[in-house]
Amino acid sequence: xxxxxxxxxxxxxxxxxxxxxxxxxxxxxxxxxxxxxxxxxxxxxxxxxxxxxxxxxxxxxxxxxxxxxxxxxxxxxxxxxxxxxxxxxxxxxxxxxxxxxxxxxxxxxxxxxxxxxxxxxxxxxxxxxxxxxxxxxxxxxxxxxxxxxxxxxxxxxxxxxxxxxxxxxxxxxxxxxxxxxxxxxxxxxxxxxxxxxxxxxxxxxxxxxxxxxxxxxxxxxxxxxxxxxxxxxxxxxxxxxx
Amino acid sequence: xxxxxxxxxxxxxxxxxxxxxxxxxxxxxxxxxxxxxxxxxxxxxxxxxxxxxxxxxxxxxxxxxxxxxxxxxxxxxxxxxxxxxxxxxxxxxxxxxxxxxxxxxxxxxxxxxxxxxxxxxxxxxxxxxxxxxxxxxxxxxxxxxxxxxxxxxxxxxxxxxxxxxxxxxxxxxxxxxxxxxxxxxxxxxxxxxxxxxxxxxxxxxxxxxxxxxxxxxxxxxxxxxxxxxxxxxxxxxxxxxxxxxxxxxxxxxxxxxxxxxxxxxxxxxxxxxxxxxxxxxxxxxxxxxxxxxxxxxxxxxxxxxxxxxxxxxxxxxxxxxxxxxxxxxxxxxxxxxxxxxxxxxxxxxxxxxxxxxxxxxxxxxxxxxxxxxxxxxxxxxxxxxxxxxxxxxxxxxxxxxxxxxxxxxxxxxxxxxxxxxxxxxxxxxxxxxxxxxxxxxxxxxxxxxxxxxxxxxxxxxxxxxxxxxxxxxxxxxxxxxxxxxxxxxxxxxxxxxxxxxxxxxxxxxxxxxxxxxxxxxxxxxxxxxxxxxxxxxxxxxxxxxxxxxxxxxxxxxxxxxxxxxxxxxxxxxxxxxxxxxxxxxxxxxxxxxxxxxxxxxxxxxxxxxxxxxxxxxxxxxxxxxxxxxxxxxxxxxxxxxxxxxxxxxxxxx
Numbered sequence: 001x002x003x004x005x006x007x008x009x010x011x012x013x014x015x016x017x018x019x020x021x022x023x024x025x026x027x028x029x030x031x032x033x034x035x036x037x038x039x040x041x042x043x044x045x046x047x048x049x050x051x052x053x054x055x056x057x058x059x060x061x062x063x064x065x066x067x068x069x070x071x072x073x074x075x076x077x078x079x080x081x082x083x084x085x086x087x088x089x090x091x092x093x094x095x096x097x098x099x100x101x102x103x104x105x106x107x108x109x110x111x112x113x114x115x116x117x118x119x120x121x122x123x124x125x126x127x128x129x130x131x132x133x134x135x136x137x138x139x140x141x142x143x144x145x146x147x148x149x150x151x152x153x154x155x156x157x158x159x160x161x162x163x164x165x166x167x168x169x170x171x172x173x174x175x176x177x178x179x180x181x182x183x184x185x186x187x188x189x190x191x192x193x194x195x196x197x198x199x200x201x202x203x204x205x206x207x208x209x210x211x212x213x214x215x216x217x218x219x220x221x222x223x224x225x226x227x228x229x230x231x232x233x234x235x236x237x238x239x240x241x242x
Numbered sequence: 243x244x245x246x247x248x249x250x251x252x253x254x255x256x257x258x259x260x261x262x263x264x265x266x267x268x269x270x271x272x273x274x275x276x277x278x279x280x281x282x283x284x285x286x287x288x289x290x291x292x293x294x295x296x297x298x299x300x301x302x303x304x305x306x307x308x309x310x311x312x313x314x315x316x317x318x319x320x321x322x323x324x325x326x327x328x329x330x331x332x333x334x335x336x337x338x339x340x341x342x343x344x345x346x347x348x349x350x351x352x353x354x355x356x357x358x359x360x361x362x363x364x365x366x367x368x369x370x371x372x373x374x375x376x377x378x379x380x381x382x383x384x385x386x387x388x389x390x391x392x393x394x395x396x397x398x399x400x401x402x403x404x405x406x407x408x409x410x411x412x413x414x415x416x417x418x419x420x421x422x423x424x425x426x427x428x429x430x431x432x433x434x435x436x437x438x439x440x441x442x443x444x445x446x447x448x449x450x451x452x453x454x455x456x457x458x459x460x461x462x463x464x465x466x467x468x469x470x471x472x473x474x475x476x477x478x479x480x481x482x483x484x485x486x487x488x489x490x491x492x493x494x495x496x497x498x499x500x501x502x503x504x505x506x507x508x509x510x511x512x513x514x515x516x517x518x519x520x521x522x523x524x525x526x527x528x529x530x531x532x533x534x535x536x537x538x539x540x541x542x543x544x545x546x547x548x549x550x551x552x553x554x555x556x557x558x559x560x561x562x563x564x565x566x567x568x569x570x571x572x573x574x575x576x577x578x579x580x581x582x583x584x585x586x587x588x589x590x591x592x593x594x595x596x597x598x599x600x601x602x603x604x605x606x607x608x609x610x611x612x613x614x615x616x617x618x619x620x621x622x623x624x625x626x627x628x629x630x631x632x633x634x635x636x637x638x639x640x641x642x643x644x645x646x647x648x649x650x651x652x653x654x655x656x657x658x659x660x661x662x663x664x665x666x667x668x669x670x671x672x673x674x675x676x677x678x679x680x681x682x683x684x685x686x687x688x689x690x691x692x693x694x695x696x697x698x699x700x701x702x703x704x705x706x707x708x709x710x711x712x713x714x715x716x717x718x719x720x721x722x723x724x725x726x727x728x729x730x731x732x733x734x735x736x737x738x739x740x741x742x743x744x745x746x747x748x749x750x751x752x753x754x755x756x757x758x759x760x761x762x763x764x765x766x767x768x769x770x771x772x773x774x775x776x777x778x779x780x781x782x783x784x785x786x787x788x789x790x791x792x793x794x795x796x797x798x799x800x801x802x803x804x805x806x807x808x809x810x811x812x813x814x815x816x817x818x819x820x821x822x823x824x825x826x827x828x829x830x831x832x833x834x835x836x837x838x839x840x841x842x843x844x845x846x847x848x849x850x851x852x853x854x855x856x857x858x859x860x861x862x863x864x865x866x867x868x869x870x871x872x873x874x875x876x877x878x879x880x881x882x883x884x885x886x887x888x889x890x891x892x893x894x895x
Contacts, residue, residue, distance in 0.1 A: 011758070013316075020316070028351045028359075031894045033887065033890055035866065037867060042884070043870075072865045079870075104778060152837075
């Protein structure tokens with residue numbers, strides 16, 4: 001089993017040090033990666049870990065209101081929350097990622113949360129191929145511009161322009177889900193050549209109607225093209241050079 | 243540096259047996275020697291020792307090692323040590339990485355096989371990262387040659403004098419109307435029995451008159467931003483409703499106030515009374531009156547008789563009810579926190595009987611026995627008589643199981659002093675001390691304790707974890723406890739040696755300054771032994787009881803130390819600043835401005851002409867939130883590049 005813990009330079013890393021100073025045992029599967037701030041933890045880093053087969057990823061940072069960099073931890077929380085809700089619908093157990101606040105004086109808490117996380121991962125078992133494949137797809141989604149733009153604009157929208165946070169969260173989740181679906185469509189097309197909305201729906205397991213609208217949107221962006229009606233249905237293929 | 247020039251040296255430390263006991267360091271070094279880029283891997287007893295450091299220097303000179311990985315303790319402990327080795331030997335200090343195989347491995351795992359395996363993984367991660375690290379150039383900024391001291395007790399006063407004496411402007415901010423702190427409330431000081439006010443008040447005056455010290459009493463620090471060398475501090479000066487330039491401290495307003503002698507005086511632990519216009523004590527510095535807005539009838543109701551009596555009485559027209567709070571901004575290079583302590587409230591633990599007549603705390607006792615206190619130095623019962631049987635109870639609220647587990651450190655000695663003073667001042671009084679362990683650790687303490695015991699004071703051992711009960715018994719009190727056998731004592735006065743607890747305002751100051759607290763709630767020092775004065779934040783230092791309970795000599799010593807530490811950067815005139823900053827790839831940046839609001843420091847701004855973002859590297863603190871937000875991947879964080887982190891993740895598991 002492999003567990004990755006991101007620690008920030010100011011609170012949770014010294015918190016982990018304190019666990020050591022106090023000789024508090026925690027699972028040896030835990031591997032710590034130090035970053036300056038939990039806000040540095042790009043979702044790509046988390047997803048990269050999962051697609052490598054790491055069974056659980058925990059992001060840790062300063063308590064709310066105590067971030068050394070003011071609000072980096074809140075950005076981290078926003079991202080992890082989004083990831084968990086995306087995972088729920090993508091076949092990845094959302095319990096594989098979590099976020100925890102650990103201050104420099106909470107050595108005991110560091111040991112506790114890592115023990116609890118290990119136990120949780122024990123319960124849900126090692127990451128399976130389906131989850132790894134799904135992580136790969138979501139990784140690609142978060143390396144493309146659209147999902148990152150909508151996620152990146154969260155703070156501006158919610159905290160500075162007063163957009164309803166729940167509504168924005170909905171938009172964000174919808175956008176990412178859509179991007180995940182499009183990524184899956186692309187993968188199927190790449191594999192098979194040309195497919196219709198119904199054929200794609202069967203392979204992907206999502207409603208044909210939703211797939212069709214996404215095909216249209218992708219066609220408009222010239223990512224794919226329709227190659228006309230073959231065997232009574234409209235088929236789509238990847239645009240050359242994409 | 244092209245990849246084939248990369249020569250990594252790996253050094254695995256035994257840390258005596260701290261690491262070696264759980265990690266086979268020789269095997270880890272052997273493993274590391276086969277990793278990509280590694281030209282030499284060694285294990286050694288103490289890498290941080292001189293010969294250990296010399297190993298690195300030698301390999302840099304002889305083998306051309308240009309990247310160093312040390313697998314030992316936390317980088318928070320020795321990263322600066324090794325970085326200095328690289329810099330001195332002609333390398334770049336940022337081409338260095340530590341694998342924390344002590345705090346994260348040998349100290350938290352018991353199985354040697356598991357520990358060794360994990361240590362290998364951690365070293366592999368560090369090597370993978372070191373392979374991709376890039377040399378960075380250290381940067382410096384100018385230091386504002388001024389210091390802020392928060393808290394005007396004995397620690398704050400000595401800290402401020404210490405910095406001011408070195409020639410730097412010092413702001414001494416105190417939340418109450420006068421400096422002096424708890425020490426000003428004390429009568430005699432142990433073990434020498436010299437009068438507290440007599441030794442403190444001259445220092446209070448020195449601080450007030452020092453040309454380099456700007457005293458800001460009745461003021462609070464609201465906000466601090468910036469970094470070592472360049473802190474911006476926002477201070478709220480509360481209105482005194484008295485023009486301190488005009489006030490001479492004559493006291494006519496205090497006498498005239500129609501509430502004179504009616505409001506419990508906090509300085510006297512509410513055993514004495516004051517008016518709404520008041521000075522907390524006669525030797526207050528500055529000796530300027532303050533009108534207490536919570537009690538003043540005029541301030542509360544807008545009317546006080548025909549016209550306020552204080553205003554009528556003041557011969558210099560100093561009273562000004564139109565005063566408003568003032569927000570002052572100052573800039574300093576370093577900060578000393580000296581916010582002191584508060585006393586545990588014994589009424590939260592009813593077994594001690596606090597609230598019954600003649601059950602008082604040690605600090606209340608100090609006010610009673612003080613010649614300038616409310617009773618003129620007479621320790622009297624509430625009925626006006628002298629007590630005949632006094633029981634002093636130690637460790638009230640300290641050394642608990644769970645909760646306040648710590649020792650408050652100064653109560654043993656002040657209890658001995660109280661016993662001595664009662665014996666001296668009240669003829670025939672019978673004094674009993676209920677103690678658990680007498681901790682007489684300081685200079686002259688043991689001698690003082692022996693002297694007090696020989697004066698006929700009855701010291702009885704009590705079991706701290708057995709029940710204790712202080713109850714009313716007719717006109718007097720009864721104390722029941724357990725020691726060698728059951729203890730039952732009649733008393734007419736009980737004095738509680740209450741625990742020192744973190745100052746009520748400490749949490750707020752801590753969050754403003756971003757200083758973490760230890761589990762006991764006191765501010766956490768940077769290292770418990772080697773950096774007892776520094777905090778985790780550069781340029782912010784601790785003095786006195788805000789760090790842990792201390793007696794006066796220890797507080798003064800730490801304050802003088804803090805003054806020296808705080809003056810270092812002021813003397814140097816320059817401080818190194820964060821090298822880790824973000825960088826924008828202009829080829830990729832789309833100018834979407836997504837990073838602009840993510841940055842808490844305004845380090846990223848939009849260049850209208852180019853239509854791109856630009857970074858102000860002095861403002862950038864290197865958190866990296868912008869890099870993880872950038873939709874197009876145009877931002878890279880120096881020293882924490884995506885590739886560097888990816889490589890470490892891949893290698894570490």
